[in-house]
Amino acid sequence: MPPGRGFKVHIYRERVEGMTRVELHDSGDGEVRGADGPPDVDDEGGRELLLVAALAGKWGVAERNPGKVVWCEFGVA
Secondary structure, three states, X not given: OOOOOOEEEEEEEEOOOOEEEEEEEEXXXXXXXXXXXXXXXXXXXXXXXXXXXXXXXXXXXXXXXXXXXXXXXXXXX
């Protein structure tokens, strides 16, 4: 990670609704890779959001200053 950049992980569990939310906050100004479709076969990365989309009930990306937050929610059976 470049100097001066940081990240933070938040995990929340809602007992009433039985939902777990995971948030990854980062201070980088880059775009979220993989949010617009599958990567090319030769790409070395960008598959993380494909896995999240397959496993999570909901997910999304939000702005933060500085950076962004990628979040997902999982229901508990």
